[in-house]
Amino acid sequence: MDCKDFELELPESWPEGVRRVVEDGRDVLLAYHHERQRIDRLSWNDVRVRVNPPINAYRPAYDDLVERTEELLHGHRLIGYHCTRLTPSEALEICTHGLRALSPSLMHVRLEAAVQAGLMTPAQQQFFRNSPMVQAHLANCHGHRTGYVWLCPNRSSLRYASAIYRLFRSWGGEALYAGFEDDAAVAGVLRSIGLPAIVKCAVPLPVDDLYGCRAAQLLSNAILPLIAYPEPSPSFDWKIPRDLNPSEVIDVIGFEDQRFEDLTGYRKWPVDYRLD
Secondary structure (H helix, E strand, O other): OOEEHHHHHHHOOHHHHHHHHHOOOHHHHHHHHHHHHHHHHHHHOOOOHHOOOOOOOOOOOOOOHHHHHHHHHHOOEEEEEEEEEEHHHHHHHHHHOOEEEOOOOHHHHHHHHHOOOOOOHHHHHHHHHHHHHHHHHEEEEEOOOOOOOOEOOOOHHHHHHHHHHHHHEEEEOOHHHHHOOHHHHHHHHHOOOEEEEEEEEEEOOOOOOOOOOOOHHHHHHHOOOOOOOOOOOOOOOOEEOOOOOHHHEEEEOOOHHHHHHHHHHHHHHHHHHHHO
């Protein structure tokens, strides 16, 4: 089987076998979701339905469709976008050696490189290294960042300014800037380093997590124009529990690249979210 890179929101990019199965199963998908929503509406006013909901008669056929789609996605690569802020040397490092999962050692390497490049003073480096806030983030006390690469598999999400502008505005990632955005002195340092960038990646399926190939999200996406709020949601944040190697990094799209504007539409973002 030839490996194919595909995007969740672009059905024309899906592997041919997946497209056929989804098209053949469209009636099952619609029937399952219509019935699921009917049961949900009943539960709004009847607590007995909430406690003991009726069986969705279309669930077995839906589960079978998910399983078949899951099998067909094995070995193909799902495209995801990593929103960040990079120096030129960091962009080159990612293209050459891949995208590393967050770790304390990676954080220390990046801070040291910033000092060596004259982008940060040694005192500022020590401030971040000794910060209890940063240490708590690296220990995953406030979310799960360390040990993962976070990607956005829904390119439409790149146009939601409020959701992603912070990733572009401050260097170092959430583990470094979170908690300091209202501190003008600290925020000023992080906003002066690097430029916004999007790392476009393609990750082989299945991923070692609870969701495998994300077949259910793909099926939800397939009927999104016809069904409002399908479950599971076709939009999600995607965490990869390992480093990505160079072959999994398709491109690093810099701030001055027209493709950055094409993907984000940032020039029309509200003033509070602007990056320039």
